[in-house]
Amino acid sequence: MIATQTxxxxxxxxxxxxxxxxxxxxxxxxxxxxxxxxxxxxxxxVFSIYTPTLEGNFVGAANYVxxxxxxxxxxxxxVTLIWTVGTLTLQIVFGVGMALLLHQNIWFRSLxxxxxxxxxxxxxxxxxxxxxxxxxxxxxxxxxxxMQLGILDLPLDWLGSMPNAMxxxxxxxxxxYFPFVVIAVLARLQTIPEHLYEAAKIDGAGPIARxxxxxxxxxxxxxxxxxxxxxIWDFKEFDxxxxxxxxxPVTSTQTLSLxxxxxxxxxxxxGQAAAYSVGMMLVMLVFMVVYIRKTGxxx
Amino acid sequence: MHSKPFKTPALPRRTVLAGLAxxxxxxxxxMRLRAQEQITLRWWSPQSxxxxxxxxxxxxxxxxxxxxxxxxxxxxTSDEGYAPQLAAAFASGDVPNVVTHLPxxxxxxxxxxxLLEPFNGVIDMIGPDKFYxxxxxxxxIDPGQYAGTGIGNxxxxxxxxxxxxxxxxxxDQNPRTWDELLSAVQKMQGGGIxxxxxPYGRNSMTSLxxxxxxxxxGGQVCAPDxxxxxxxxxxxxxxxxYRAMREFCPPGATNYSWGESLxxxxxxxxxxxxxxxxxxxxxxxxNPSIADHITCDLYPTKSTDVAPWTFxxxxxxxxxxxxxxxxxxxxxxxxxxxxxGYIQQLHAAPGHVLPVLKTISNDPDYQDNEIIQKYSAxxxxxxxAAANGFNLGWESRDHMPNAKAGxxxxxxxxxxxxxxxxxxxxxxxxxxGETTARIEEIMAS
Numbered sequence: 001m002i003a004t005q006t007x008x009x010x011x012x013x014x015x016x017x018x019x020x021x022x023x024x025x026x027x028x029x030x031x032x033x034x035x036x037x038x039x040x041x042x043x044x045x046v047f048s049i050y051t052p053t054l055e056g057n058f059v060g061a062a063n064y065v066x067x068x069x070x071x072x073x074x075x076x077x078x079v080t081l082i083w084t085v086g087t088l089t090l091q092i093v094f095g096v097g098m099a100l101l102l103h104q105n106i107w108f109r110s111l112x113x114x115x116x117x118x119x120x121x122x123x124x125x126x127x128x129x130x131x132x133x134x135x136x137x138x139x140x141x142x143x144x145x146x147m148q149l150g151i152l153d154l155p156l157d158w159l160g161s162m163p164n165a166m167x168x169x170x171x172x173x174x175x176x177y178f179p180f181v182v183i184a185v186l187a188r189l190q191t192i193p194e195h196l197y198e199a200a201k202i203d204g205a206g207p208i209a210r211x212x213x214x215x216x217x218x219x220x221x222x223x224x225x226x227x228x229x230x231x232i233w234d235f236k237e238f239d240x241x242x243x244x245x246x247x248x249p250v251t252s253t254q255t256l257s258l259x260x261x262x263x264x265x266x267x268x269x270x271g272q273a274a275a276y277s278v279g280m281m282l283v284m285l286v287f288m289v290v291y292i293r294k295t296g297x298x299x
Numbered sequence: 300m301h302s303k304p305f306k307t308p309a310l311p312r313r314t315v316l317a318g319l320a321x322x323x324x325x326x327x328x329x330m331r332l333r334a335q336e337q338i339t340l341r342w343w344s345p346q347s348x349x350x351x352x353x354x355x356x357x358x359x360x361x362x363x364x365x366x367x368x369x370x371x372x373x374x375x376t377s378d379e380g381y382a383p384q385l386a387a388a389f390a391s392g393d394v395p396n397v398v399t400h401l402p403x404x405x406x407x408x409x410x411x412x413x414l415l416e417p418f419n420g421v422i423d424m425i426g427p428d429k430f431y432x433x434x435x436x437x438x439x440i441d442p443g444q445y446a447g448t449g450i451g452n453x454x455x456x457x458x459x460x461x462x463x464x465x466x467x468x469x470x471d472q473n474p475r476t477w478d479e480l481l482s483a484v485q486k487m488q489g490g491g492i493x494x495x496x497x498p499y500g501r502n503s504m505t506s507l508x509x510x511x512x513x514x515x516x517g518g519q520v521c522a523p524d525x526x527x528x529x530x531x532x533x534x535x536x537x538x539x540x541y542r543a544m545r546e547f548c549p550p551g552a553t554n555y556s557w558g559e560s561l562x563x564x565x566x567x568x569x570x571x572x573x574x575x576x577x578x579x580x581x582x583x584x585x586n587p588s589i590a591d592h593i594t595c596d597l598y599p600t601k602s603t604d605v606a607p608w609t610f611x612x613x614x615x616x617x618x619x620x621x622x623x624x625x626x627x628x629x630x631x632x633x634x635x636x637x638x639x640g641y642i643q644q645l646h647a648a649p650g651h652v653l654p655v656l657k658t659i660s661n662d663p664d665y666q667d668n669e670i671i672q673k674y675s676a677x678x679x680x681x682x683x684a685a686a687n688g689f690n691l692g693w694e695s696r697d698h699m700p701n702a703k704a705g706x707x708x709x710x711x712x713x714x715x716x717x718x719x720x721x722x723x724x725x726x727x728x729x730x731x732g733e734t735t736a737r738i739e740e741i742m743a744s
Contacts, residue, residue, distance in 0.1 A: 052389035053412055137551025138568045160500065160553025161722065246379075248501030249553060250718045265383030266709040267741065270390075 038281075044274035051268040063275035073279055075251055076259040083170060083241070083255055084234045090174035091230060092223070095181020100215075102182065103189045113186070120179035128243040131172050135159055162252045165245050169253055173240055177233075181226055188222040189215070228291040235284060256280045338624045340371045340631055341395040343384075346614070347375040350580070350647035358640030362631055369627055378557060379503060381405070382709045389414050394619035396628040399450050399635065400652075402612035403437045404692025404704035409617070410446035411702040416618040416625065418445040424633035429656045431686065437613050437693055440700050447617030450635065451645065451652030452685035456511045456598050456610040459564055459572035463592035464492070473596040477515075477540045480571075480599045484547040487570035494547025495571045496563035498555040499717060505556075506713035507610060508573065510691050512537040514608035515600040520707070520738070523697040527738045530731040536601055542721045553722060573598065576650020576681050579670050595677045597684055611688025614652055638662060646671075650678045653685050703742050712737045 045063055049056035067073045102113050119127065134142045135158035143155040158168050192215065200210045238257040241247070247254030247262070254262070256276065264273035342355070352373070359371040374395065376384050381401055388394045389409075409415050422435065422445055430448075438445045458480075460473060468486035484494025498505045510520055518533025545552075549563060557574070564572025565581045567589055572578060582590050597607035616635060618628050635641065636656060642665050645654055649670040654660045660682075665671075671678050689695060691704035707713065716734045719725045 050412065051386040052409070052414055054390050135551075137549050138563065138566070155550050157550035157553050160551055160555075245554070246501050248714075248718065249722055250501065250715050261383070262711070265386050266711065267706055267744075268386060269744070 041274045041277055041281075044271055045278050047271040049270040049274075051264055051270045051273075054270065056271060059271065063272045064279075066272065067275050067279050072251075072259060073256075073276060076254050076256045077283065079166075079251070079253060080235060080255040080257075082166065083173070083237070083253070084231060086166070086170040087173035087177070087234055088227065088230055090170065091178045091181050092227065094174060094178040095226075096185055096219070096223075098178065099182045099185035099189060100211075102186055116182055117179045119176050122176075124176070124239045125243065127176055128172070128240060131168075132159070132244065135168060159245050160249055162249060165249060165253050169241050169244050172244060173234065173237065176240060177230065180230065184222055184226050185219060188219055192218045224294055225291075228287060228294065232284060232287050232291070235287065236280070256283075337368050337370070338627055340369060340397065340624060340627060342371055342373050342397045342399065342631070343376050343381075343395040344373070344399045345376045345378050345381050346400040346648075346652070347373075348577075348648060351644065354640065354644040354647040357643050358635060358637070361637065361640055362634045365634075366627070366630070369631075371631060382705065385409070389619065389621070392621050394621045396622045396624065397616065397618055397632050397635075399616045400614040401617075402690060402692070402705075403447075403449070403615055404612075404690055404701065404708070406438065406447045406615045406617050407440050407692050407700050407702045408705040409619075410440050414620055415446050416620045416622065416629075418447050418617060418632075419443075421616075421618070421629050421632045422448055424629065425636045425656075429636075429658045431655060431657050434655045437700070438615070440702070447615045449613050449655040450616045451614045451655055452611055452682070452688070453575045453614055453652055454609050454681040454685040454688060455575050455612060456508060456573055457575065457595040457681060457684065458598045459574060459578050459593060459595050461487070461567075461570050461589065461592055462594055463589070464570045473594070474599045476599050476603060477543075477601055481540075481543055481547075484544070484571060488547050492567070493549045493563070493569045495544055495573070496552060496555060496560040496569045497541070497544050497548050497573060498557075498560055499541075499545065499548070499553045499722060500555050501711055501714045501718060502556045503708050503714075504560065505717055506708045506711065507612075507690070509537065509541065509713055509717050511598065511608055511610045512541060514689075514694070515598060515605060516540070517601060517605045519694050520691060520713075521694060521698070521701060521742075523695070523699065525699050525701055525742065527735050527742060529738065530735045533601075534731060535727060538717070538720045538727060540601070541717060545721060553718075576653070576674075576678065577648045579650045579674055579677070580648050583670060590673075595680065597680070607684070609684040609688040610690055611685045612690055613688075638664065650674065650681055653678075653682050703744075706741050706744075707738055710737070710741060712741070 046058060046060055047056045048059045048062070098116055102109060102116065106112070134140050137143060137155040137157060140155075140158075142158065143152065146152040147155070157164060159165050196214050196218070197210055200214050205213060236257055237255065238261065241253055241255055242258055242261070245253045247258040257280075260273045260276045260280065263269050263276060342359075344355075355373050359373065362371060363369060382405070385394075385398070385405075406415070418438065422430075425448070427435075435445055435448050438447050438449070440446050458474070464487045465471075465483070468483070470483050470486060474480035474483045488494040498508055513520060513529070513534050516533040516537040518529070518531050518537065520527070520529050522528040549555075549568065551559070552563075555563070560572070561574050561577065561581060563569045564574065565578060565586055567586055576595075578593065578595070582593060597609065600607055616632050618625070618632055622628050635644075636659075638659060641654075641656075641659060642662065645652060645659070645665065646668050649668050654665065659665050689698075691707060692701050694701070701707075712734055716730055719730045720727050
């Protein structure tokens with residue numbers, strides 16, 4: 001009996017050590033790629049630093065005071081929210097719609113399911129080049145088509161004036177990322193039990209009623225996760241907007257990511273850029289907390 | 300069957316001692332003296348048209364043939380992208396060995412922050428007497444110390460004109476003033492052709508071109524002592540002119556940068572253009588039907604009382620201080636001016652980058668080019684204009700070098716001034732006040 005009591009804690013200690021050993025690589029990588037940059041950003045944000053030399057002096061909270069009292073951060077935060085809400089809404093609407101269509105027994109369904117993923121796999125640079133050509137005022141297919149149809153008399157300035165520029169980036173963003181919603185929703189649609197639809201039919205429910213009362217409640221959990229993930233990813237989107245409009249006209253499409261980039265590399269003020277990125281991170285923390293709570297509950 | 304006689308595997312003692320002595324001597328030698336160590340040099344440039352890339356490859360091949368242990372790798376950057384790329388390179392210490400074709404004001408910024416290697420030695424290797432007189436003055440930011448040198452000159456804001464359209468519109472001379480230009484583009488616009496491709500985008504071209512327009516109104520961004528002096532009547536006049544020109548520009552000019560503006564003229568979509576001599580080669584290659592109907596002139600000014608102001612970005616060559624293999628880097632930088640490769644580089648876009656060496660301008664091989672011969676008057680005019688050109692880093696001969704010019708341009712503050720007043724119709728006094736404050740903040744940073 002005494003021997004068993006001695007062996008058990010020894011085994012537990014051994015298992016605990018093994019556990020620490022096994023999790024150590026993860027913690028190490030996590031620390032290097034997440035914790036270190038995070039702490040470095042916070043550290044840099046209390047300095048005034050010239051980017052090319054990374055030299056500067058301690059300024060305390062001055063960068064945060066400028067963040068809170070200046071217009072740049074708040075303006076960009078507003079732009080970021082408009083972009084995120086706009087593009088996310090379209091992604092969800094198009095994504096769910098397309099998933100429902102591809103769930104039907106249509107011709108060439110397998111081919112269509114493959115093709116619909118195309119925008120998501122396409123490099124952002126390539127996609128933006130194609131869209132910029134489509135939007136071109138002199139040679140773009142968009143203006144040419146609309147003028148041929150008699151909808152426009154003169155070419156429209158798609159990316160250089162507001163609100164067209166914001167509408168343009170939102171549309172391109174929705175086109176680029178809606179396949180992610182399609183994949184996730186389609187996977188969930190295929191697991192909804194058929195008998196739920198049969199029961200609804202027996203109760204006299206039409207196609208619309210079946211969508212609202214059966215499909216949508218079944219999709220609720222997956223949509224919550226999609227909305228949260230895509231909201232986080234869209235919130236920090238950089239390349240698509242930078243390449244399409246560069247943040248213009250003036251600062252009408254300058255999201256927080258573009259503001260950070262402009263401050264760090266346009267003005268060479270790495271400290272101020274770090275302060276903006278810390279502010280951005282705090283906003284994203286809200287999304288993250290909601291996501292963790294939601295996924296935690298699911299678990 | 301014969302058996303080989305047994306030999307001891309051990310080396311003779313004398314051989315071993317000799318080997319040890321040689322190894323010791325090698326270890327004691329400085330790195331640069333060791334026999335033919337293989338090294339790689341990285342060359343960055345934002346100028347990378349296919350013809351220019353071919354010329355660079357010739358220069359690289361010629362240099363590598365003379366230095367068997369050196370390999371040179373060319374890496375593209377861009378006019379809009381070089382600042383962040385170089386900032387990241389300097390910050391990480393992973394810098395290119397040689398950088399070419401960046402504007403002189405960028406060189407001044409890097410020099411004043413202690414990031415560049417003095418270029419005096421390279422200028423000596425090229426031969427100081429070969430340069431046009433005063434060609435390197437803009438790079439002498441500290442007395443006696445050169446931050447770099449010019450790889451060429453450029454006249455970036457020449458006005459390009461379609462002579463056939465002018466004739467059709469009954470215009471018998473090139474516009475000299477803004478009023479004449481406005482009248483000309485009004486007459487030439489129509490039938491799917493716009494008057495001018497001026498840039499209104501949030502980019503460096505809008506900033507750089509509009510700085511020229513301010514000067515063409517008789518104004519300036521900074522006074523000679525570098526105090527900010529943009530809030531003037533001249534800037535207001537420049538904004539009014541730019542606003543007036545908007546209706547003669549394509550709708551998408553609100554997002555135009557160098558590429559779009561050039562294409563708009565070369566394709567025939569605009570009756571006038573604003574660019575360097577790259578127009579010549581692009582017209583020859585892409586739209587030869589208008590090749591006999593184009594000419595260029597100095598960009599018009601507010602009135603004949605105001606002298607033309609040509610924007611020359613003084614395309615440069617410089618070497619980052621942190622660059623490895625410094626001696627080889629300097630040799631390569633000097634080799635870029637070797638006549639064979641340099642002339643091919645200049646011929647890659649005739650009239651676009653103009654020679655800074657008088658020995659090259661007079662070289663029959665340089666003159667032996669179809670485009671240079673066909674447009675000799677235009678090339679001559681651009682050369683003269685570029686030689687008397689300025690940019691924000693050096694606004695006039697009375698001005699001190701402005702080491703903050705690069706940051707002012709990269710901040711987009713001038714382009715935003717244009718967009719807010721011309722496109723958004725915001726109050727000009729308020730916008731100019733805010734612009735002044737922002738430039739002052741950059742100057743003080």
